[in-house]
Amino acid sequence: MIEASSKTWFGHPRGLTILFMTEMWEMFSYYGMRSLLIYYMTKELLFAQEQSSYIYGAYTAFAYFTPIFGGVIADRWLGKRRAVIVGGSVMAAGHFMMTFEPLFFPALATIAFGNGLFLPSLPSQINDLYKSDDPRRGWAYNVYYVGINVGGFLAPLVCGTLGELYGWHWGFGAAGIGMTAGLLIYIWGGKYLPDQARSKAVERPTPSAPGNFRSTLLVLIGIGIAVTIFRGAYEQVGNTVALWADEGVNRTAGAMTIPMTWFQS
Numbered sequence: 001m002i003e004a005s006s007k008t009w010f011g012h013p014r015g016l017t018i019l020f021m022t023e024m025w026e027m028f029s030y031y032g033m034r035s036l037l038i039y040y041m042t043k044e045l046l047f048a049q050e051q052s053s054y055i056y057g058a059y060t061a062f063a064y065f066t067p068i069f070g071g072v073i074a075d076r077w078l079g080k081r082r083a084v085i086v087g088g089s090v091m092a093a094g095h096f097m098m099t100f101e102p103l104f105f106p107a108l109a110t111i112a113f114g115n116g117l118f119l120p121s122l123p124s125q126i127n128d129l130y131k132s133d134d135p136r137r138g139w140a141y142n143v144y145y146v147g148i149n150v151g152g153f154l155a156p157l158v159c160g161t162l163g164e165l166y167g168w169h170w171g172f173g174a175a176g177i178g179m180t181a182g183l184l185i186y187i188w189g190g191k192y193l194p195d196q197a198r199s200k201a202v203e204r205p206t207p208s209a210p211g212n213f214r215s216t217l218l219v220l221i222g223i224g225i226a227v228t229i230f231r232g233a234y235e236q237v238g239n240t241v242a243l244w245a246d247e248g249v250n251r252t253a254g255a256m257t258i259p260m261t262w263f264q265s
Helices: 014-044 049-078 080-097 101-121 136-166 168-192 210-238 241-246 260-265
Strands: none
Touching: 014 049, 014 080, 014 101, 014 136, 014 168, 014 210, 014 241, 014 260, 049 080, 080 101, 080 136, 080 168, 136 168, 136 260, 168 241, 210 241, 241 260
């Protein structure tokens, strides 16, 4: 862990800005590709709606499942920083692969695998920027989450518009550029981030009482159920809700037709 530096940006350690910008561009790439995915399958690849929705659901489920293993790999072998760099590089490659139609399925798998390393390893570095008693640490997560929302908001407006109006592959390419931008910011700003070098000895947690273990397990199961229900509904924004926005909404506003991808912002 490193101590909070006296030199700050916006009242927080400089590393928080690096994490903020990295996550913003990663979300830009993820949601930019997602805003086009169901339309690309139904309109370009001419998959049936039910098949497209099944593929979309399998992809998003896999993308949220791989971090379980990615976090273990980062903790035990790679370290957080290398996991972010490797995961981000793999994700960027997957987004660029999406610009080639024959690589569609390998591209989805590549993005999901990269996300497994990237997703748990970036936000877990926030704690390491502060002392344990620093009152700014809780607020730092709010700041970080703003980056998630900014990236997710801009993605359909940029990637969606490019893909919808100028060609699907332009939108996918823009998502790849966004991921690359986030990765370069992270590498450049590494000097402001905690040292993530792995020690040779792996720290082992102190065994807890059986009662505490059961209580913790029940809490985790409850959280898992709640998050699963939430994500099952939330991810429809890029699936059935996106299809409804295209077919069931009057998108005419004067002389302008609002792009269908914009509704995901």
